[in-house]
Amino acid sequence: MIYPEPVWYAHVQPADVDEIFESHLLHGQPGAPPGSRPVARLLYNAPPGNNKETAHYPPAVQDLEKQEKANDKRRAALYAELRAAAEAAATPGVAEERDDAAV
Structure with a gap:
């Protein structure tokens, strides 16, 4: 992974590291930020979204x-309740109304 760029490499061997460093990180394209010349043969291109097939x-x-998916839904609902x-x-008056109703 080249951070903070969205570039991931796959099947990298120790012999590939020098090429990645020199081509991608050190040289790049003139005037362009590093990462403008990734090593194409080693790039990892994942399809967008949840691409892990577990069937x-x-x-x-x-x-x-x-x-895990059920827990994620429960967690999201709990977080929404906590945020609310x-x-x-934090809203002035709302907490006071709640205190008055409790008495």
């Missing part, structure tokens, strides 16, 4: 993946 994994792994509560607490 061929054992059932236990697939079950874990389903559980924090915003309500």
Whole structure:
């Protein structure tokens, strides 16, 4: 990975490191930022989005993946509730109304 650029290399061997350094990081294109000359034969091009196919994994792994997705949904809902509560607490008058209702 070349950070902060969106360039990922795959199947890199120790012998490839010098080429990546010289071509991509050191030289690049004149007047362009480093990274303008990546080593094309080593680039990793992943399709956009969730590109990890797990259908061929054992059932236990697939079950874990389903559980992780369910947990992600629960976590997102909890975070939304927490954000709403924090915003309500930070808004003048809203916390006072809540205190009055509790009495």
